[in-house]
Amino acid sequence: MTVTERPGTSSGPPRFSPRGDMALLGLLRHAGTGSVAALVLVSVLQVAAPLAVAYVLGALAGLLVDGAAATAFDHALGPLLALAVMMLLTQASSALEKPLRDRVTRQVDGRVRHRVRRIALDAATPAELAEQSVQDDLELVTKGYSHHTAGAAATAQLALCFRRAATVAAAAALAVFSWWIALPALVLVLAQNALLRRQWAGTGGIRTLALRTQPLQRRADHLADTVTGARAAKEIRIFGLAGWFVSEYERVALARFTPLWSKRMRVMGEQWIVLGMSALTAVPVFVLIAMAAARGELTAAELLFHLRVALLLLAGSALGLEPFVVDYGKVSAAAYRRLLDRFGRRAPATVPGGTVEAAPAAIRRTDTVATAPPMIRFTDVGFGYPNGDRQVLDGLNLEIRAGEKLAIVGLNGAGKSTLVRLLTGLQSPQRGRITADGADIAALGLPAWWARLAVVFQSPVRYHLSAEDNVRLGNGALNDPEIADRTLREALDQAEARELVEALPDGLSSVLSAGYRGGTDLSGGQWQKIALARAFYAAGSGASVVVLDEPTAHLDVKAELGVFRKLIEATADRTLVLISHRFATVRHADRIAVLSGGRVGELGTHEELLARGGDYARWYHLQAALVHGRVS
Template sequence: MASSERTGIPREIDRGIQLWRDRWSLLRLLYADRALLSALTGAQLLAALWPSAFALTVGWLAGRLGDVLGKEAPATAVVTPLVLVALCLLLEEATVALLGAAQIKAAGRVDGRARHRVRTFVLTCRGSTLLEDPEVADNVSRAGNITGDDHRSPGKAATGQLTLIFRILTAVVAAVLVARFSVILAVVLLFGSLLMRAVIRRQWMHLTEVKNGREHRARRARYWTDLAGGRAAAKEIRLFGLGDWAVARRSREALEWAGELWRVRYRVLKHQWPAVIIALVCSSSALFFPARAVVRGEMAAADLVTYLVAGATVITISRMGYEAFDIEYGLESVKALRELEERGTPSRQEAGSGRTGPGSGRPPAIHMENISFRYPGTDRPVLQNLDLRIEPGEVLAIVGKSGVGKTTLIKLLAGMYEPTSGRLTVDGSDLAAADVTAWRRRMGVVFQDFVKYPLSAADNVALGAPENAATPEALAAALEAGDARALVDSLPSGADTLLSAEWKDGVDLSGGQWQRVAIARALYAAQHGRDVLVMDEPTAHLDVSAEADFYRRIVAQASGQTVVLISHRMSTVRHADRILLMAEGRVAEEGTHEELMALDGDYARLFRLQATRFTIPEGGATPVLST
């Protein structure tokens, strides 16, 4: 229901009230830095007063020149007004310079605070479900695209709003000057100029509404731009000859986004005639009536200059400067940020009973009680009535076909998602009511799509427990445990080597090499107090020999932690304390490897199917290719 319908206020009045509230919210953004606001206001005040002062001094100079030319005054009579005109011009230049510097400084600080609020929202959302909502993604784009092509700068919007207020003050002061000649003319010029501005603003600002309403199209165009020109997909695009297709797709998305904008812009240009008529009436009135007064002898010719300059100053308020667009674009960023913060649930504001990771004692008992989960906007459940208990210090393996909910289960465990129904408890406490940030500090996770940070090898490992100061000994131990020590030692600068070829002196790693680094990161976390270690497809990029050795290393290094392994390769998890086979969002089979093989169900069938290619000796670490 619209706000006007809820309050009973007519729609136009309600829109006007909301407009004033929005504009006031922009000015409040500047209030946080009062010293800078004072400097900015002072510069704006000077800029508002000098046009009328200039009109008076130019009129005075014109009168003195007339007296000198008419032999009624000596030539020195023009010196004082001439000096004042020069001072007005110098004041204008100084004011413009001061105002420009103050605006840049103030806008930068406001934008910095806005960026901080966007980052805070993104980083402290309790889970990732909210961030995966397309509407939220659009608002993050609107709120965070401060330096992008759209220039949605809250800082520019705030300083633009202040500029607009003082531009109106400039017109009012000039209108008061015109009123000395004719009150009616002053009212006509001021009212006509404001009306002209309102008409122009209504036409052009509709373009802003259309542009912001098509943010999803803009994001798609940016995606295809990055895909066609970036490194991520460069190999496939060139290998399969997809360059022309990617560029064409990007062009199509860009046209889908811009086509409606062009049509709106064309309609605006076609309907400029009301503004043109108002402009002609105002400008002709400002020229005709003072000139007629001079011809009739009702006003001195020198005063004509003053009133023409003052009248022109009043009319300039109708001009749509950059500040109008800065206000509209930046206001959309502020509104988007407000909507984000109203929808978000920052975990740091929801301190509960969760413990911090380091020094927390024994691993927790985790219980998923009748958990069901489905993604927003879908009816198909990913998990259905799942009941699972993870014992402290247990090595639990979760296997199953792709798409049965294994990774979703891990995201629920990490507090990234909240269950649609049921609850997840940690040592008997509901995770939904706990401090999820503290809970995550007890976990070390290797996701299937782990992040490859463009940092040094040492930093890539140390980010597993960023609250601890990384020592060479701790990093070496984690690398050794993750079978990545030899790899890192072979790099040009050892652990200090930058792992990204996009930067100078950086190197690229293969998929398997990156996975070793990611495993070392998780083991580094385990060494620094993380008592729940989760690995999602940890051997996907490893060779067969490294995969066979993986389990032994993990169990040896993660002693005292709860370990959860997710894999579709049965050989990786066969020695786990307990194995779960998931199917259709439920636990279909459960037990040790021997128990599940004796059950002769789906687990046994899948294990035998994979074992047809490799034979793994019971006591050995090296698989033997079957013949």
Template sequence: MQKLRRFFAVLPEGDRALATAWWCLVLLGGLLPAAFSVAVGVLLTAIHRGDDLRPALVTVGVLFVAGLVHAPILSQVGANLGDRVAMALHRRLLVAATAPQGVAHLESPEDAGDLAVARDFDTGMSGPQLSLSLGIIAGGLVLLVTGATQTLLLFGLSWWAPLVIGAAWASTHLLLRESTSWDRTQDEVRVSQQRAEYTYRLGVGGAAAKEIRVFGLADWLVTRFAASRRDLVDRRLHATRVRQRPLRGALLILLLANAVLFGWIAREAGAGRIDIGQVAVFAQAAIGASLIAFGGFNWALVRAADNVDAVLRAERGMAVTGALPSGTADAEGLPVREIRFADVRFSYPGQDREVLAGLDLVIPAGTSLAVVGLNGEGKTTLIKLLCRLYDPTSGRILVDGRDIREFDITSWRRRLTAVFQDFARYELSMRDNVAPLGAPDEVVRAALADADAVDLRSLDTVLAPGYDDGTDLSGGQWQRVAIARALAAVRQGAGVVILDEPTAQLDVRGEAEIFDRVLAATRDCTTLLISHRFSTVRNADRICVLADGRVAELGTHDQLMALGGSYRLMFDMQASRFDRQGSHGAHH
């Protein structure tokens, strides 16, 4: 019941006036049949007595027309309200996903299930869209109100009549409650739904399109989708059980109650205590009371309430998981001296393994530091901590001697700019890709020039092939745009530059040219570079080798080569591979 209360409480968020109109139309829809029954009874009585029929006929006609137009109006209002509620919930989910200063809520496996259901709540994968659901829900509620109002008419027959027939029809909800229960909160049902949705998106999306075709996986994918959807349907149907004994009991109660009631109506009519019009009213009321059993909280309401509850649950969870406290100090102009990682330890939420295990590292202000190491040694984690996307499990990150947590997060992030390995490709204009929050055109053009991307497209070209006059870029061209975005931020005041595999999609020659340009454009900044290409790494002022979550080696390229340790081994291995490739190309 709490889910249902939360669902109905959300409706006014879409549009309070529409929600009020929807409820009024639901009540009106339930009252109209009872009013029509009374009007027909009055008309029959007037015919029997020979009275003037015009008032009764007009009333019947008005109620008949009202009944005809009510359904389409309620349907339209419900569809409009459903769209608005969905929009409000999507907005709440978007705010909940973007408001936390950290990213743990978006990367946590524990929150992934709720977030997946919440994100797709109105796509039709987990039930009808709200614009359709509200029509089905309204239909069930109208039937319930109709049954209740028809039952109340029986007070005109006898005080006990509505109590007996109302209790009989209402008992079906209790006796047969398991036959209409769709238990979608069970873990196996949720897992089955996630598998079906994942397989579906894998086929209709573009991420795996090449491999699906190259490896001939189309039939395999369709078969897996059909099997997972069939499993989901079977699990849902398994939760819908009709037990014979409660069904027989419900039928017996209904037969006895209706037999008593219709017998009493016949008795009263035979004795002349009710006329033909009253017989018609009470007979229709007795029949209409059955709608109590068929109306009410139907499957669409349960599904919609589950989906809305998933959004609200994800909203609450993300607010907690992704929350990071913000300090109040201003980070303007920092760092002046250094950035220091002091005995920093970090484990991702829900994991025991320490990615960083007592990291001590100093980055002097205005210098460049390259960080290398094997995969999983904490290079990207170091960046996340510096950006305050997470906080260390223990230890401190100090900027000119002050804990980074003392600074206002927004103020500190204004000092940062980054090219992430998984950088965003915005379906916006070139101008908005380089400077999403705006910048003078001369800044945008200068940043594109620094990234060797001036000849890609005009500033107003939309970088998305699906738009009018839109276009797409190659992977290497997109990477230059991402670099230009970071360099535009430098021209607008950022003093710390983070480069996570900034040239991974460029060839060796293009990488060398771009990196020289980046170093020139950021020569007054504190630059942190992560790269697997040692031809790029060697140009940094210092190089740090991470191993087991700690600094294993630190120095200039020449110093580390002379040391003959891990860096020398990795450098020589990569250099020999390039030498073999070069000699192989020369041979051919």
């Protein structure tokens, strides 16, 4: 059995470069001024305190070595107190740095995520949201790249700036002893740090290689979870798949870890370069300081001060975690920038705690009386998907009369669900136009158009919310408790879902997900009833066009007929567009449209289409024969 590895997301591996590192600091504006100021103050203390401690320790050593024994304590009392203060400040800054950094990170990420959610809700169209590149960028911003977010990268970059400042400050202090020693030492320390960053975190580093092989890790995890889970246990045993799963897991694991092991060995072999650079930096510095002290050119205070400063300088070569966070968080920040460049001008500039722009009144359904249903026309509509080899709809012309019950049928792939996506504005026609009472639905404004629709898609969303919330989402703007409760009860009755809800552990309050404590999951047919109730709730609170795409596919025949009768009653003064493969249901529609070849091939009542003897009549008689067992 051959398995093709699934490639990673289109975002690909990160591209590392110094460019953009400092731009990350611009994200700090999304955090509170007080939080950033506090973090900067603590960071300044972390730079200054070690140098101050070195100076005070040197002064203290000089007093103890060079001063008279009788007065040594009196003279040392001031430096001792200063040392105690410095040590307290050092401890305090170390204790405060992480919580302050976490706070700023959360504030930045919170504002960034809020902005992209506003983009997803208000700016990007459903068709744009369906683009893989947009989905990848949204995931990168909300979850981070390898769990490293833009906010984490911004605070890590700030920490790196202060670490560099501490290294430069130590070199400047050492330059008091000898600038021609301090400058080469600084260059070597920074070069050593850059080398370590390239080996471990850069484009050719180990961690990047690990992320490039992440699809293999996901596959290995899937294989392991499948073997140890209960869902596949029956098939694994019946089909004798145990051996294949074990060997496939070993193959995938080796495919991932073999290049990682090889890379680690190569990097470890290169550590002699790092050790050599360390020796080339440290040995001359300490030897020259020792020689100067031996010649009496340095006092005890100066000797201790320069030794501590040299150690602080050499510590700047350490890699730390910040470069990893910066390099990977930059990928998330770049995704955020791409989303802003494309959608930012369309999205309302609101932030949590700020004033959220209210939707126009036309967008909100607040009445229980529907507006008059419009006359809808598809005129020479053409549409094809980017990766498709044909036009799904090609010159489609269709009139949906105000208030009529129109059924749409056709073979799989005929374009029925595509027609629904175009009617609901989730996709735009590539040719032709769709109008409501003569006005293009795009010109009406999609939010205003959506407010007139109640839709059940072929695969309705299963919200992990209470049963009541799942239904009320049909019109979240209906706030009158009395009207909302009455509409909720009517919707449950019309969808024949009242008994289903009453049988749940907590009734309407039951969470419809087994992943929550006390929650419960539903069957496909039960979920379809909840989705129908949501559409009925929308129709009962102002929607004038009801669109149902295979709304009863998971229901038994008795439940389907009951729901359809209620559907006809509930949409008496509304337009109903129904897509279904079950001709026992569609036969009751006012008219039936048969899609074929991207166009309407047949149109008429059930009786008219049977009399015509075309595709509809053939499909109807075939389905009837299957039901009665008369197919030979």
